[in-house]
Amino acid sequence: MHPVFAQTNKGKFINASVGLGIVSPYDQETRMTTGSGFYAQGEYVWCPRSWFGVIPYAGVVIAKARSEEKDVNQEEYNLKANTALLGTKVRLAAPIPYVAPFIEVGVGVSLGSFYTHTKADHYSKNGLLMHVPFSLGLALGRKHNVEIKFAYYLHESVRQDSGGAAFGLSFPLED
Structure with a gap:
């Protein structure tokens, strides 16, 4: 019998991700491409x-x-998200060797500034907002210590989602 890893493995890890930041409106009638920027995240x-x-x-x-x-x-219609994120999510992963798909969902808060100006919406908020994190990704490798994911943070109060297309590495905290 061979052991199968899924998240990664059972245990505790630190995960660091960096990638292309994205922001998009809930309003799909406005012809706006998804905006770009910077994304970084650390996870326990x-x-x-x-x-x-x-x-x-x-x-x-x-x-x-x-x-x-x-x-x-x-x-012009435009969007902006300059925010720090903090929260907790849960991950469900498929136990497939070398390529483990996963989904994450949770709850968190964002501290920063947001601006949404589209055909349907006009919001400008600074400060603390609630968000719902949602991620889809793949944990890759023999120990699933490399990740590729799309992470979204849904900000209902400003009718936009922000996040990133990211690459991450996991480091085990115990043997």
Whole structure:
């Protein structure tokens, strides 16, 4: 019988991710491409089971988007997210050797500034906002210590989501 890893393995890990920051509006009628910027996140990963993990995280997203389309006042539609992230999520992973797909969901807070100006929405908020993190990814390698993921942080109060397309590495804290 061969052992199968899923998250990574059972145990405790530190995961560091960096990548392209993204921001996009909930309003799909505005012709706006997803904006770009910077994304980084650090996670403490605790996996009591190979297929289940609890992940407190801290991160940052700095991203903006601008559309060539204009409103009735000739203002351009645009988005901005400059935020620090803090929260906890859970991970469910498929126990597949070398390539373990996973999904993460949780709850957290964002501290920063947000601006959403589209056809349907106009919000500008600074300070502390609640967000819902949602990630899809792959844990790669024999020990699943390399990750590729899309991480989204849904900010309902400003009608935008931000996040990143990221590459990450996991480091075990115990043998």
